Amino acid sequence: MNIPKAITALQAEAGAKIDHGLDLAVIGNCKTAALVDPTSRLVWWCFPRFDADPVFSRLLAGDEEKGFSDVVLDGMVDFKSEYIRNTALVETILTDAKGNAVRITDFAPRFRQYGRMFRPPQLFRIIEPIAGLPRITIRIRPTHSYGKPLKRSSLGSNHIRYVEEESSVRVTTDAPIAMIEHESPFVLTRPVHMVFGHDEPYPGDLAATAKSFAEQTKAYWLHWVRRLYISYDYQEAIIRAAITLKLSNFEETGGIIAAHTTSIPEAPGSGRTWDYRFCWLRDAYFVVKALNRVGATQTMEDFIGFTLSLAANTDEPLKPVYSVVPNLPLDEWIAADLKGYRGDGPVRVGNAAVEQSQHDTYGSVILAALPLFFDRRLPTPAGEKLFRLLEGLGEKAADVALKPDAGIWEYRGRQRIHTHSAAMCWAGVNRLASIAARLGLHDRAAYWNSVADPIHKELLERAWNPKREAFTAAFGSDDLDASVLLLPDLGVCEVDDPRFVKTVAVMERELLREKHVMRYAAEDDFGLPVTAFLICRFWLIDAWWQQGRREEAREAFADALAHRNRYGLLSEDVDPKTGALFGNFPQTYSMAGLILTGMKLSRNWEDRYWRS
Secondary structure (H helix, E strand, O other): OOHHHHHHHHHHHHHOOOOOOOOOEEEEOOOOEEEEOOOOOEEEEEOOOOOOOEEEOHHHEOOOOOOEEEEEEOOEEEEEEEEOOOOOOEEEEEEEOOOOEEEEEEEOOOEEEOOEEEOOOOEEEEEEEEEOOOEEEEEEEOEEOOOEEOOOEEEOOOEEEEEEOOEEEEEEEOOOHHHHHOOOOEEOOOOEEEEEEOOOOOOOOHHHHHHHHHHHHHHHHHHHHHOOOOOOOOHHHHHHHHHHHHHOEEOOOOEEOOOOOEOOOOOOOOOOOOEOOOEEHHHHHHHHHHHHHOOOHHHHHHHHHHHHHHHOOOOOOOOOEEOOOOOOOOOOEEOOOOOEEOOEOOOEEOOHHHHOOOOHHHHHHHHHHOHHHHOOOOOOOOOHHHHHHHHHHHHHHHHHOOOOEOOOOOOOOOOEOEHHHHHHHHHHHHHHHHHHHHOOOHHHHHHHHHHHHHHHHHHHHHHEEOOOOEEOOEOOOOOOOHHHHHHHHHOOOOOOOHHHHHHHHHHHHHOEEOOEEOOOOOOEOOEOOOOEEHHHHHHHHHHHHHOOOHHHHHHHHHHHHHOOOOOOOOOOEEOOOOOOEEOOOOOHHHHHHHHHHHHHHOOOHHHHHHOO
């Protein structure tokens, strides 16, 4: 079977049937980030940081035309928008009925300057006529305080200041200021440039600076991608996923957020609207694995450092989620001035999950730290001092492993002894034994094995439900949960363990929906779930692959890739019936899952050249 042609055909067939929804690109520089739609409208920009108040909030404004900036081409009949290859710059071409066309390039500057990374909280926009005499209107309608229009403005010779209470943003441009102020159309006869950022004068030649910044930012991303290690198959998808993970990295602290948005509902009318602009420690396990697989070791090290800095505070239990600046509060409240995505609210700011007990967190941090002890690419191997810190987490993991918690899916109304939480706690304790052996601390290795073994024994006994013939969501429960697909990956059981094989079979019967995989099918705090969780599809594909079901795995992966939007990005959830993307966006869980599964399923380079 010709795998690449088969993959392409499967993706084309699936893609023709899919309404993606959330057809957005993310631009950013590891300090700030924005979402842009296929007609170049900036619809979401939290300024100056990922989790800050959105200057552009149109994504969540329902039917209200506020919180955006765009370029409107008179008589537009066609548009084309895509990332510049292997970069985080988006290029959009708008064409009118007479063939006049304009090109808009959007990016956030990122490159090395004066021996350090230059990543200001700024967005750049370059607007160029590329055919005829296009007639355009530039519109800027910022918001503050989560959805209140920023109406007060003042004009300078080359800038507009938008100011309200403590909020301010400046747009510096060589486009005609009066035409922007009154949203009046004008004929574009030359390139114009715009920079959105802090309310401070912009020095220098704007046109030359914008061109230089664009070229240097493009060169940075091309160089970053060149250093990745990727598989032979699925290269484009894996590269885009890796860049997206990098764009979710708040480089100042090392934190990686779950997504750039808040309150995109998991399903229409569900009320499942959460703020994901924060760092979940459980993500460390998946994201570190994905970054390690593609060789993005510096970002991986930074994220590990972020998690370990939290773990070093032994006076407090680990929280499941933190701000990118860890000491900031995450109190949850409703933003009354935003109607929600497609009018589907509420829009939440902050996340009450911070108050939950989620025991898998302890194992996640320990597992995330493993590369520091075993990966010889890293410049400074970890030693006994870090091991002793992790031992403190191990003691806590052992203490809570078999106690009830809110679980990986963060149930708000109940606690159980969740199989995944117990498995992560066991895995953390088990890996401490491996680290100790690596360091030659044989007495500590023996100790941690003695702690891990009884947890492992009880986990296997109590998670197995003989009536359901499956490992279930929680001890003593009949409910299925896709997270148990991770048990072989964690080392809890082998992939050919008859109990795991039966578990996979039961999940195929009860959790599959039109090739998609539900997290669970039982009723929760908000009723019955109706959308599938994208990363769960990757977990099932991994299980099939390891069980030797290679063609099924490849076909399911090709179908999963077809659900990416035009820019190659995935959100958290998908509607099994329509294929529309839902949930916060872009989702690091989903992009990490794509990388890990794609690398697993791909042929290696030797296979390509010597055994094709």
